């Protein structure tokens with residue numbers, strides 16, 4: 001059996017590369033943001049038994065190009081780019097590195113919030129262009145404001161803790177999280193998304209992108225937020241109807257936004273966000289720190305090594321565990 005792992009995107013952290021090498025695995029790469037057909041070609045040419053998924057879709061077509069494939073490891077958490085059902089139908093576990101990048105992404109959410117609320121980028125740009133934009137400027141304090149957390153998982157919890165340090169009060173919505181998660185952090189549980197929206201002076205998105213959450217923030221739902229509120233999105237761009245967000249800022253209903261992710265990445269050069277100075281933008285970089293990169297890379301590679309070796313992997317790390325349990329025995333894999 002081949003001992004090759006295909007990474008869809010840039011190099012992994014050196015610690016992950018070393019772990020692969022130690023276990024006799026080679027790492028090969030596709031270009032960043034490769035189309036499915038290009039990923040398929042790389043899988044066939046390399047005979048890879050595992051994929052570390054960073055960029056690009058891993059769909060049924062890709063899996064069918066690689067009957068030798070044993071495991072798919074997300075380089076992180078969000079598996080919206082992977083067809084979980086197609087993987088389960090082929091007996092392929094999809095692994096996630098839960099929590100491994102949570103602190104880095106939470107720090108990024110706080111940075112985006114502060115940059116948007118304190119208008120750091122327009123003020124910096126004005127100063128560099130020779131303006132002293134102090135007369136007439138009125139910022140806002142965050143102490144005492146309410147932050148709404150959409151999703152109460154690892155990143156939301158870390159963001160919430162940091163926001164509490166700045167004096168924000170927390171409310172949250174997560175239909176799947178137990179009360180204990182809210183209670184441990186002192187977060188008021190909202191029973192509906194509408195209640196969350198109505199209470200959020202800063203709304204920070206931390207839920208996965210699914211059919212239920214796609215464009216959950218649109219013209220209608222934004223209208224339910226308080227006037228002058230801010231949106232922070234370090235989760236997935238597809239959670240937001242992007243033109244509706246810009247329209248709400250231009251109408252004065254929202255005061256601004258801090259966004260790390262786009263509905264389509266990388267965005268087109270003329271993306272509507274680039275014309276709106278009240279939006280602070282970063283290129284899906286929240287989890288890209290040396291510290292998180294080491295933890296995530298090692299977890300991602302370790303998961304593939306364990307599956308290939310037939311070792312137990314904690315069920316909580318398998319994103320398609322329920323689908324796998326229901327799937328017929330897989331006949332198409334080289335054991």
Ligand SMILES: NC(=O)C1=CN([C@@H]2O[C@H](COP(=O)(O)OP(=O)(O)OC[C@H]3O[C@@H](n4cnc5c(N)ncnc54)[C@H](O)[C@@H]3O)[C@@H](O)[C@H]2O)C=CC1
Pocket residue numbers: 076077078079098099101102105150151152153154155156173174175176177206207208209212213234235236260261284285286287288
């Ligand atoms: N910007 C970046 O670099 C990164 C972005 N992400 C994104 O952040 C998301 C959250 O990551 P984690 O907190 O680590 O994941 P997590 O799995 O710990 O938490 C996600 C939470 O969302 C909840 N949820 C699911 N459906 C929901 C719904 N319809 N409404 C409200 N809540 C819902 C789940 O119950 C869970 O508690 C990921 O799905 C990913 O898309 C993750 C890591 C890096």
Ligand SMILES: O=C(O)C(=O)COP(=O)(O)O
Pocket residue numbers: 053054075076077078079101284287288
């Ligand atoms: O964990 C996630 O879902 C991510 O978005 C991580 O992205 P990355 O592979 O660190 O560029």
